[in-house]
Amino acid sequence: MVRKLIASAAVAVTALVGGVAQAEPNYKPLEKDPTVINFGIISTESTSNLKEQWIPLMKDMETALGMEVKPFFAPDYAGVIEAMRFGKVHLAWFGNKSGMEAVDRSGGEVFVQTSKADGSQGYYSHIITHVDNKEINKLEDIFKCDKSMNFGIGDPNSTSGFLVPSYYVFAQNGIDPKKCFKTVRNANHETNLMATANKQVHVAANNSEQIGRSLKKAPDAASKIKVIWTSPLIPSDPMVYRKDMSKELKSRIKAFFLGYGRLGDVAHAKAVLGGISDGQGLFMESNNTQLYPVRQLALFKNKLKIEGNDGLAEDDKETKLSEINQKLSDLKILVAAQ
Incomplete structure (x- = not known):
């Protein structure tokens, strides 16, 4: 059975x-x-x-x-x-x-x-800013949402550059980046790190691997960024x-x-x-x-998004949430069986 x-x-x-x-x-x-x-x-x-x-x-x-x-x-x-x-x-x-x-x-x-x-094994997603930025030292400092800051996020198919920060940084805090920041632009890890070091964006998503590589290959740029948030371990x-x-x-x-x-x-x-x-x-x-x-992370992110969608009819919301909860239940069985 x-x-x-x-x-x-x-x-x-x-x-x-x-x-x-x-x-x-x-x-x-x-x-x-x-x-x-x-x-x-x-x-x-x-x-x-x-x-x-x-x-x-x-x-x-x-x-x-x-x-x-x-x-x-x-x-x-x-x-x-x-x-x-x-x-x-x-x-x-x-x-x-x-x-x-x-x-x-x-x-x-x-x-x-x-x-x-x-x-x-594993690595981490980070949120970074310029080392000289005295106004941003922790995650909460980027949530004033007055559209005064430019944010660099990763490729939409990136785990550490997009999915992880989308869930842990934004969805869990009820923040819509497009409504919070002046601009939100997609770029790869290297580009986002360099843009932060050169003060072209105020804040950006990145990861421990890119920071480690930049410390070896572009130490001047790497020395100009500071980490203000670190995710749980990513496989x-x-x-x-x-x-x-x-x-x-x-x-x-x-x-x-x-x-x-x-x-x-x-x-x-x-x-x-x-x-x-x-x-x-x-x-x-x-x-x-x-x-x-x-997979669990993507489902939780979608669940939070649906729960916070006031424009969605209650019946539709209930149906969508029920589908996600069933998939999460299926995954729980699979994770337990490993």
């Missing part, structure tokens, strides 16, 4: 996209295994910086698999999600929110996740591949990632990993269950 209940909940949860159900997956099936692996990288910072970090790993993957591995970059997270959906990307590095979108909409499957060089980033590739090819890809830095030229691989983000460690075993916390 318990197994049936868990299976039923799992089916319901896989239909969630940010808390909204989709009837059928809407992605283009692969006709056969690719002869060239297209490797997608989400746009957390400039393409030139991302190439410097990830192409050495792709070259090693190319050697290990004996097949060409081509990088795929897009100006926003949605570009990589959509490319995977239409079979133009076969494997990608995502955050948890964009990884969830890839699983739900693009035929994706989580197979490993990143870690830190010390073996720890480490997932690596996602198309689930309709053959088991053989998926096994070879997974073996490469789990062996990288553990087998062969360990020193070289660890040096490559150390150059990614703020210093990455070995890849760890994972699957779609790592997305459960972000």
Whole structure:
């Protein structure tokens, strides 16, 4: 009975996209295994910086698999999600929110996740301001909502740059950013950090990985920002591949990632990993269950939004809240079963 209940909940949860159900997956099936692996990288910072970090790993993957591995970059997270959906990307590095979108909409499957060089996993979302800003020292200081401040938020598919601050910073405090700030602009982590350091925005969302990387690569800019809020721990980033590739090819890809830095030229691989983000460690075993916390977060955010919508008819509100509560209940079963 318990197994049936868990299976039923799992089916319901896989239909969630940010808390909204989709009837059928809407992605283009692969006709056969690719002869060239297209490797997608989400746009957390400039393409030139991302190439410097990830192409050495792709070259090693190319050697290990004996097949060409081509990088795929897009100006926003949605570009990589959509490319995977239409079979133009076969494997990608995502955050948890964009990884969830890839699983739900693009035929994706989580197979490993990143870690830190010390073996720890997870990172944090931050709200930052300029170090010289004496008027902003804590979260409450940005809630005067007189439209005097410019706010930099992340890509809409970013976990730490958008979803986490949207829920913890704004939804839980009953704040609508568009009504609170003079401007709200979407940008990647690197751009938001630099805009804060250069006083182009008063406040911005960011994360511990970008701050750590900037301390290494742009210390002058990093020294000009201060953190005024830190989120709960966010699960480490997932690596996602198309689930309709053959088991053989998926096994070879997974073996490469789990062996990288553990087998062969360990020193070289660890040096490559150390150059990614703020210093990455070995890849760890994972699957779609790592997305459960972000699914819960998206549902809670939508629930708060519906509860605070005075323009919604009570019957409609009750129906929508009932649907969300059922999905949260399903997720609770799945989390408990882990």
